[in-house]
Amino acid sequence: MKEDIVDYALEYAQEKEVEYAEARAQNRTLETLMLRDSILEAYGSAVDSGFCVRILSGGGIGFASSNKWTKEEARKIVDLAFKYAKLAGRRDKIAFAKEKNVETKWVVDQKKKAENVSSEEKISTLVEISKVLSSCGVKIAATISGCTVDLVSKYFVNSESSRISSIVPRIGVSVFIAVAEQGKIEQASEQFGYSGGWEAFDEWKISEKMVGNARVLKNVILRGKSVKPGSMDLICGPEVTGIAAHESCGHPMEADRILGREMSQAGRSFIFEGGPFWIGTRIGNDVVTIVDDPTLEHSYGHYAFDDEGVKARRRFLYKNGLINEFLHNRESAAKLGARSNGSSRSINYNREAIVRMANTFVLPGDLTEEELIEDVKHGVYMKSFTEWNIDDKRFNQRYVGREAYVIEEGQLREPVARPVIETTTLKFWTAVDAISKKVEFDAATCGKGDPSQGVPVFVGGPCIRLRGVYVK
Amino acid sequence: MSDLLVRTEEIVKKAKGLGADEVIAETTLGRYRQVRFSNNEVDTTLAWNQYVTDVALAWKKRLVVTRINNFQKIEATLRKLFELAKVSKANPMFGGFAKGRFSYARSKADKRLREVKNLTDYVFDAVEAARKQAGSKIDSGGILFTKFEDVYLVSSEGPAGVDARSAVELSIRAFSQREASGHGVECSSTLKDFEPARAGTKAGEIARLARNPKAGDEGVYDVIFDPLIFGSLLGIWAPMVSAFSIMTQTSIFINKLSRKVAPEIVTIKDNPAAYSLNSRVFDEEGVPTKENVFIDHGVLRTYLHNTSTAKAFKTKTTGNAGLVVPTPWNAEMDSGDRSKDELLEDMKRGLYLTNTWYTRYQNSAKGDFSTIPRDGIFLVQNGEIRQSLKDLRISDNAQSLLSNIAAASKERQHVHWWEEAEPPSLSPYVLITGVHLTKSK
Numbered sequence: 001m002k003e004d005i006v007d008y009a010l011e012y013a014q015e016k017e018v019e020y021a022e023a024r025a026q027n028r029t030l031e032t033l034m035l036r037d038s039i040l041e042a043y044g045s046a047v048d049s050g051f052c053v054r055i056l057s058g059g060g061i062g063f064a065s066s067n068k069w070t071k072e073e074a075r076k077i078v079d080l081a082f083k084y085a086k087l088a089g090r091r092d093k094i095a096f097a098k099e100k101n102v103e104t105k106w107v108v109d110q111k112k113k114a115e116n117v118s119s120e121e122k123i124s125t126l127v128e129i130s131k132v133l134s135s136c137g138v139k140i141a142a143t144i145s146g147c148t149v150d151l152v153s154k155y156f157v158n159s160e161s162s163r164i165s166s167i168v169p170r171i172g173v174s175v176f177i178a179v180a181e182q183g184k185i186e187q188a189s190e191q192f193g194y195s196g197g198w199e200a201f202d203e204w205k206i207s208e209k210m211v212g213n214a215r216v217l218k219n220v221i222l223r224g225k226s227v228k229p230g231s232m233d234l235i236c237g238p239e240v241t242g243i244a245a246h247e248s249c250g251h252p253m254e255a256d257r258i259l260g261r262e263m264s265q266a267g268r269s270f271i272f273e274g275g276p277f278w279i280g281t282r283i284g285n286d287v288v289t290i291v292d293d294p295t296l297e298h299s300y301g302h303y304a305f306d307d308e309g310v311k312a313r314r315r316f317l318y319k320n321g322l323i324n325e326f327l328h329n330r331e332s333a334a335k336l337g338a339r340s341n342g343s344s345r346s347i348n349y350n351r352e353a354i355v356r357m358a359n360t361f362v363l364p365g366d367l368t369e370e371e372l373i374e375d376v377k378h379g380v381y382m383k384s385f386t387e388w389n390i391d392d393k394r395f396n397q398r399y400v401g402r403e404a405y406v407i408e409e410g411q412l413r414e415p416v417a418r419p420v421i422e423t424t425t426l427k428f429w430t431a432v433d434a435i436s437k438k439v440e441f442d443a444a445t446c447g448k449g450d451p452s453q454g455v456p457v458f459v460g461g462p463c464i465r466l467r468g469v470y471v472k
Numbered sequence: 473m474s475d476l477l478v479r480t481e482e483i484v485k486k487a488k489g490l491g492a493d494e495v496i497a498e499t500t501l502g503r504y505r506q507v508r509f510s511n512n513e514v515d516t517t518l519a520w521n522q523y524v525t526d527v528a529l530a531w532k533k534r535l536v537v538t539r540i541n542n543f544q545k546i547e548a549t550l551r552k553l554f555e556l557a558k559v560s561k562a563n564p565m566f567g568g569f570a571k572g573r574f575s576y577a578r579s580k581a582d583k584r585l586r587e588v589k590n591l592t593d594y595v596f597d598a599v600e601a602a603r604k605q606a607g608s609k610i611d612s613g614g615i616l617f618t619k620f621e622d623v624y625l626v627s628s629e630g631p632a633g634v635d636a637r638s639a640v641e642l643s644i645r646a647f648s649q650r651e652a653s654g655h656g657v658e659c660s661s662t663l664k665d666f667e668p669a670r671a672g673t674k675a676g677e678i679a680r681l682a683r684n685p686k687a688g689d690e691g692v693y694d695v696i697f698d699p700l701i702f703g704s705l706l707g708i709w710a711p712m713v714s715a716f717s718i719m720t721q722t723s724i725f726i727n728k729l730s731r732k733v734a735p736e737i738v739t740i741k742d743n744p745a746a747y748s749l750n751s752r753v754f755d756e757e758g759v760p761t762k763e764n765v766f767i768d769h770g771v772l773r774t775y776l777h778n779t780s781t782a783k784a785f786k787t788k789t790t791g792n793a794g795l796v797v798p799t800p801w802n803a804e805m806d807s808g809d810r811s812k813d814e815l816l817e818d819m820k821r822g823l824y825l826t827n828t829w830y831t832r833y834q835n836s837a838k839g840d841f842s843t844i845p846r847d848g849i850f851l852v853q854n855g856e857i858r859q860s861l862k863d864l865r866i867s868d869n870a871q872s873l874l875s876n877i878a879a880a881s882k883e884r885q886h887v888h889w890w891e892e893a894e895p896p897s898l899s900p901y902v903l904i905t906g907v908h909l910t911k912s913k
Contacts, residue, residue: 084517
């Protein structure tokens, strides 16, 4: 990365008639390992480096990027971004919400530097997972595992005198297993993510978790029965709570979606001006508070400043059951008369920063998991999920249990094969009457944007208890 | 020989000089442009230029890959890659890269897509067309995307070639009411016959018909799938014929070669032909691409292969490398003998679905999945659209849907949008019987 080229691009942009200009560079050293069973299919290693310029001029936005580090290229990129900003010809002029300038450098520390871990160790760590799985007593028909070691340096400058440097190492692992017993196959996949160094593996206990998954799938194949459909209580484990928080709270609270900017791809929101839901409207029981928080250290979605140079902070999205605060970048904030809350993220120098979540989770209550269960006469405990989806207004969602059990008279009973809850956002969060006190997180890659920008996030929460929902 | 082909060849020679057994280098000079619009206005226009060389290096059955972005550091990058190969682990399944010299079809890429002037004009053509259908108060959004890539591939095993790949795509979603929308796409490899107004017209027409939707009822329906949503279904089946999906137990087609998987009227192929957004004359090993009929009159005929998977399956590569994973390029379903109008006219009671998103599996080996129709969902009775519906979900099985294809239209459309109708496809209107629809309770 050549910071002088980035500075030059900004200086050159400021010579033009611009309301705002920024230049952002990113250097990414990425290692990828892909294994099928215990066979290393491929090992990838690459350094990607480039810069982009974004210009607001005449109420239009232009963006251009390149991986060619020359001043001549920088001028071309600025000229292109400026030309495209002017090309917009908007009646409704875009503006950015005001922000303080920031000069800082932030770094995520590593206890065990990933770049110092040998390739052999990285391979053997992954191979070991497959080996443990192959000898766990469950017939594993296939395992696919992948690991990414992603060291990202960024440099951001804008026409308001902000200058921010950052270094963030991220480690990600995904493991998929197919369990075959008695001629039947069941599948599970898990994702692990961490901002920091190789010490992540000490905390994850991947083999242990995947062996647990394998045994659960075997149990479902051998003993799982369908649930008798009907109204009952449902306890969602942290994994299910987390995906529900992400899909039916985080996404619909993205202000760019509310304003329609993603309408033809990721869709819109059930929340819109003049509609039945807006800030202050009830969307759930008052025990429900869901936050999005990029400041959690070493979380997969961690950042200290977003990709518009705005300081990150915790956002209370649903607060005590009420719609409270949207996720904003500077563009959406200006449009809705707010301030950015630091939600602008981009995966690389060649992608525009858009409104994104970071780590979305339900805040804990004061009960234990056991106390939630013991107060259920008839219901299901859905500990984890397989299939899930939600409509593009983020209102009709469905979660299918992977590990799930019948609850009778406060006791966990036999496993349930693929129980389904298919309900609305309003019904889901309104049905929550109690929340446990232990929050757990899962790593995920959130998809949005065109071209798609998968950003690392955490989803999570405690166990939550829903009363009288339809499970089939 | 072009300068970039020479430079690509030099990379291969350098890697061989370090001791690599086999090397492939593919240089791509890419120019990509995109206009994003919403609320009938342009939000932003983006440009990204990229000059990269992807290198795959094999040494003693170890496969390592890299992407060179910094051409000042080629030697160092290759040396590092070779060191990585030395400490890597052998893959007994690695069968080498494709060997031999090939001649390739000449690319029909449209050079005008190197740099398109007046990008926003195409957008406004589409928006205006949608307005004509659904009124001036529509709310529309989408993207215009253009691509031009010069591609240079050299393999130490013989293949060497040059390709140019162009694409232009307009995707528009129009809302006539808050919950009444239609989606249209216009996809091509060339500006010739590229008519964004067609996409706008379709989006507007569906948005108009979709007004005042009522919540749909759960049940089992005969369903006419629009080319756009059928493109999403092709996007389920086509990746499942990749040999890698078979090896990893993530396909409904395991152990089904030469077996009937669909009715006789169903023929589906992979074909990165000249019209396609994903057109190419060679794959990532330098093997000439071709048409591969994988379901022929209902019978599964082949999986898609690269050289390594082909050896494992004791067959020949199909020109679908993917250095690691064979991949479909462009799915095609053969046209049928009915018109779209005839399909609708003959329907006594069923649904016409126009688009979907968020397809997820419970189990990709068994094929159980759900997906959420969006935009126009129509109840059809006695051959006519009677009611616009909303809030329904297809909760079914990938094998069942394939088995229950009852008819296809003569008309076909080249479709692609975002990640939902991927890979691109040539798709007819298709009638599938007995489709399970569910809803929130």
